[in-house]
Amino acid sequence: MKKILLTLTLCLLAQWGVAQAPKWVEKAKRAVFSVVTYDREDKILNTGNGFFVTEDGIALSDYSLFKGAQRAVVINSEGVQMPVEAVMGADDMYDVVKFRVGISGKKVPALTLATASPSVNTEVCLLPYSTQKDRSYTAGKVKEAAKIAEKYFYYTLDMHLKDKMVSCPVMTADGQVFGLAQKSSGQDTATVCYAIDANFAMAQNVSALSYGDMALKGIGIKKALPDTEEQALVFLYMASSQLAPEKYMEVLNDFISLYPNSADGYLRRASQQLYLSVDEASMDKVAADMDKALEVAQKKDDAYFNRAKMIYNYQLGKPEKVYKDWTLDKALEEIRKAIAIEELPVYVQQEGDILFAKQDYPAAYASYDKVNKSNLASAATFFSAAKTKEMMQAPAEEVLALMDSCMVRFTEPYTEAAAPYLLERAQARMNAGQARSAMLDYDAYFKAVNGNVNDLFYYYREQAALKAKQYQRALDDLAKAIELNPKDLTYRAELAVVNIRVGRNEDALNVLKAALEVDPKYAEAYRLMGIAQIQMKQKSEACASFAKAKELGDTNVDALIEKHCK
Template structure:
């Protein structure tokens, strides 16, 4: 029998050939797996039409990405004429123009079996187009070239002519297995055509990082979840900032449906419900929180998460009335239950934070001390203990400084930016304890840790400590630096005037204070110091006038000076 050439003239037409030839036995059943795809834009207008086919009986299918780009929804029309919506996008690649998706399930989906072996050069293959006719139609040819594009993924050049109506139709081998799907040919007259291997299309998936995938995000249809549970959790996190509240809630619902024993899904959905801010959603959140505890085998972790959520909720209220018993007292009760299950440092940390918010500082300090005795001890936990110690009535400032020493000791000199906040706080505490020279040392360490990237306010604060320990030149340098960074700050000019007055530099004092008054005509302190300086210079008339101006602005010290100089 001579070689027979089959030519597909249009979708749905029978084989046309010089001699009659029966299509392969599997063709009539296989055609039911091929469908038409219709995509729609935001205005619900038809965007594109094309083909696709099922690769499993659960409704997983493949087609070309071009059909779906910019689509807000899509449907498939099966060979039996049934219209089924596309529910999820399961992966996409714009380079090879292929997309994987899932449709709503029909009673019995007929799917093509992906081949377990790659095609071979010269192997006969068949293209099976979409058809609503009972008789299958198609064309066949051979594989002329195979390119490997990744592990177990291939790109085929076919010795046959195909047209636009066969794009994304399946390429089958003689055993009735799908080898690939037809790609669009840029040369309509070419006698060659191309197909992306089914292994590549089948391997498309949603991963933890797919939430930021540009190709996927050009498709408005919702995406499926990663099949791996841990990746699905990361995907939830990554998607939370990209989706609307309603879209994110739908995604959470899908996650819970897919992973009903994962407590994180209930926790995140509870947080989402709380974001709505009404009692109806608070009630739903409470139910999810209870389920979160029930399904979590680690009860300590479950009660910790419940307590932390309540703690954050109450902090966010800023004094407003809470929902039901969602109070700090309830949060404390839940963290205490967590500690009954497992005395972790992390749990003591939260317990301390709750006590701190309740202004129960001795109890908070005890909790932070428990953290500091645990492997979780850190610069932050020692700082929390130091800050709490400061607020305990009758506590020594030196005890708080000792705790800050422990915080700083978590870092090795020369200190970097990570240590900077703790150096700054220790300097502040030392200054308040009148250890001014030691405070300046810490401020210097902070400055170096920040590589000099500090604010004008820092120079202003360090200058004040330097003045207290008579480091006058350093103080002058610092207040000048503060002014250089913020020249229109009247308070800095007043401070500069004060420094020069202290070291008996009257001309510099007058210049600085006049500048302060120029910037702020109601600055009483500037008038008082200017008046005092002028009196000392023998300019009593001008000095008394400025002192009287200070009194007018409410300065009581100036009033005493006027009484003194009137005598």
């Protein structure tokens, strides 16, 4: 009898509890959902909870659930699955993530964020995920509210929390959500749990530099774009070097969807399409985006400039089949449209580059000369002019003068930025008969790159040292070149030549014998051996060496045979 009464009492209490539940609970629980995340092999990674905070699909959950995930779906109270489209912000310290769910244009039930934080001892309730149409919830009170991040709170609640309730919403008595339930870290898990401020979770966002955020990097799901076009463009730039091409294309599509009147979006997508293009149909998409960019661009000259640059770069790739009218002439036509609107130095520089590619060197030089008289003048622009003069076969002094103007743009001690230009000026100085000055540039280059040079560097510097009659330096540099690349017989032959020039004929013979050990059919080695032997008054040995060189096909030895062996 007592057992029957006890059961009846519990039933009455349960009915009383449901009856006392606020009417808003049933509707609010529809905003709570289950989350399933998947790994790289598309296997289930984690399951948990979350809830909608806007009718257009913005939702909150715990970061731990999403860490390492490559995709995720939510399952609402009616059992309908919806994909997680993008992560909008995350904080791994407080274990929160904000994301957007694909809802196919339909509105979803969403909770209202609390406008004020509940005070200590305020009655609150937690709504679990459920597919049942009931008003069950867990009641409790705020025990503590500790301030975080200046204006948000971390709550301690007098409430029992089951594992399956993590990241469910914690509500005020009037039905506003103020927190996300979190795992209890203490021992008293039966009566105490915790919640992070929902407004703190909502404050998480994606900024221009978010691709450096380790919390966001830990999630493989696509990231949402920042809130402003300017920041979104920086975000695109950062994403371009960190995402796979297909993933980056998705981000570009999102940008264009969000900012349909931004020429930058179409130009960037055109560039990416060009990189991925495999046939004429894909090239048609590139052209369509370029046309759309021109249509929406506020600065038409900038659009023409980008069109010219894209066609020019396409031509530099030397395609097997030219796409429609995408020739250098077309690129030149586009850049001149930009110049007609505003003659910016950067446009004129592009014009020069296109003319250089067309091998119209006088016209290219005229463009570069204009740039070098503008505020865009730089080491690179003077270098372009110098190379053009070189292609025009101008006097070596004119080329060198331009390279001097190039190097003036740098200050000593030189850094790696100046290193390529130092090598070019060294060669220009060699062409102008200034071997000693060339050596100074080679030495400066060596310091600029902290001695990280290859065998070719030592060979080129040896050539300068030889012309400057600094024979010991020439010998030392050739020894280093051979040490770095012992199979290149040119270096050994050159070392023998320098030794012969300074009268070290025995040393020359030893070098050449070592070369023949690498390649017994190296004809030039026999010819040089003969020259050393002539210097040593060993005529018969020299003639034998010359004969072997001729046998191996060295035509340069004929004059030596005629002179010494007849």
